[in-house]
Amino acid sequence: MKTDDLIAMLSTNTEPVDRKLVIRTVCMALVAGALVAVGGALVGLGLRTDLTTARSLIFLVTKLAFAIAIVGVAAIYLTRLTRPGGELRTPSMLAAIPFVVIALLAGISLGTAPSSHWDKMIVGDAWLECLLSIPIIAIAPFAIIIWAVRQAAPTDLVRAGTFAGLIAGGVSAMAYALHCTDDSLPFVAVWYGGTIVLCTLAGAALGPRLLRW
Amino acid sequence: MTTDEIELKALMLASLDGDAASHRALLERLSRRLRAYYKGKLSGIGRGVSEAEDLVQDALLAIHIKRHTYDPAEPLTPWVHAIARYKLIDFLRRTRTSRSDVPIDEADNVMTQDDSAGAESKYDLKRLMQQLPKNMRCSIEAVKLDGQSVAEAANRCGLSESGVKVNIHRGLKALAALIAKENTA
Numbered sequence: 001m002k003t004d005d006l007i008a009m010l011s012t013n014t015e016p017v018d019r020k021l022v023i024r025t026v027c028m029a030l031v032a033g034a035l036v037a038v039g040g041a042l043v044g045l046g047l048r049t050d051l052t053t054a055r056s057l058i059f060l061v062t063k064l065a066f067a068i069a070i071v072g073v074a075a076i077y078l079t080r081l082t083r084p085g086g087e088l089r090t091p092s093m094l095a096a097i098p099f100v101v102i103a104l105l106a107g108i109s110l111g112t113a114p115s116s117h118w119d120k121m122i123v124g125d126a127w128l129e130c131l132l133s134i135p136i137i138a139i140a141p142f143a144i145i146i147w148a149v150r151q152a153a154p155t156d157l158v159r160a161g162t163f164a165g166l167i168a169g170g171v172s173a174m175a176y177a178l179h180c181t182d183d184s185l186p187f188v189a190v191w192y193g194g195t196i197v198l199c200t201l202a203g204a205a206l207g208p209r210l211l212r213w
Numbered sequence: 214m215t216t217d218e219i220e221l222k223a224l225m226l227a228s229l230d231g232d233a234a235s236h237r238a239l240l241e242r243l244s245r246r247l248r249a250y251y252k253g254k255l256s257g258i259g260r261g262v263s264e265a266e267d268l269v270q271d272a273l274l275a276i277h278i279k280r281h282t283y284d285p286a287e288p289l290t291p292w293v294h295a296i297a298r299y300k301l302i303d304f305l306r307r308t309r310t311s312r313s314d315v316p317i318d319e320a321d322n323v324m325t326q327d328d329s330a331g332a333e334s335k336y337d338l339k340r341l342m343q344q345l346p347k348n349m350r351c352s353i354e355a356v357k358l359d360g361q362s363v364a365e366a367a368n369r370c371g372l373s374e375s376g377v378k379v380n381i382h383r384g385l386k387a388l389a390a391l392i393a394k395e396n397t398a
Binding site: 012015019021022084088 | 362
């Protein structure tokens with residue numbers, strides 16, 4: 001094929017392009033992923049039944065805030081990483097801030113509690129459930145977000161995959177928080193933080209395979 | 214900012230608005246730069262330049278299909294360069310050359326030289342088109358090759374007008390995928 005022929009073909013009857021398409025696709029994927037995750041958590045696990053005390057409400061809000069902060073920052077980075085060359089102007093260390101904050105709060109919380117309580121604060125009642133639930137719930141939002149990124153053109157597939165995994169983990173943690181009754185900051189830092197990091201690493205590993213174009 | 218960047222970006226913005234002449238001018242100018250870029254890169258790592266034209270066409274197709282990912286708030290040159298480089302690395306990986314062999318380069322690199330020697334790739338468009346599903350093939354043939362309007366194509370292919378547009382879009386993506394497959398084989 002002659003290059004001139006290819007150019008002639010591509011520029012015959014070109015259609016206008018929707019410039020907001022990339023951002024809209026990522027946002028829609030985010031909303032769809034969140035709905036699926038929350039729906040799955042509520043149907044599969046159920047809403048926590050003890051939301052009558054101020055303490056449980058405060059912890060629910062804290063967990064949601066942690067997860068939403070992660071998703072919010074990561075989503076901004078992901079929309080940049082979905083564009084060719086976007087990785088060059090995206091120093092992404094800000095995404096670590098929610099993790100640093102929760103780790104600090106967990107540290108303070110441990111520091112002000114007697115050390116005999118530490119085991120209970122860190123391990124909680126349902127660490128295994130948390131460890132399994134967040135990665136499992138993350139699968140569906142991860143697939144939806146990967147689909148959205150594939151509509152665009154990331155040129156750093158590891159980083160795009162990393163942020164897709166981070167968002168999926170955050171969305172999943174948000175959904176799981178509606179069920180989880182382990183109310184301690186060290187628990188949130190270790191098990192929420194840990195499983196979200198796990199999802200992020202999975203995204204980094206899968207990115208190059210899933211996002212090639 | 215160079216005059217080149219300003220002119221190319223103006224062409225890109227017009228082409229995003231659906232201006233076919235601008236789109237054509239943009240692809241022509243970019244093809245000359247891409248050709249110089251790929252010839253330089255391939256010879257730089259001791260590979261023949263015969264494959265350069267395949268890469269030029271890969272990149273042009275990618276630029277066309279992915280043009281919605283260009284953010285008008287940003288300069289055009291780094292966007293084109295990122296695609297050119299991505300396609301080069303992808304091509305070298307498919308043909309088993311390690312990524313570390315590709316010299317690190319500056320974003321301006323792809324725009325610095327011009328090579329207008331019109332050339333041919335090894336891809337056979339007719340044969341590739343035969344591998345597309347019927348609706349995609351018919352839509353592309355009508356609108357992109359025979360220059361018919363979308364309405365005429367809808368009539369010819371027995372599709373709705375939006376069906377024709379979707380089939381063109383998917384068909385071009387499928388063509389790019391077929392080309393990628395060809396490079397692996």
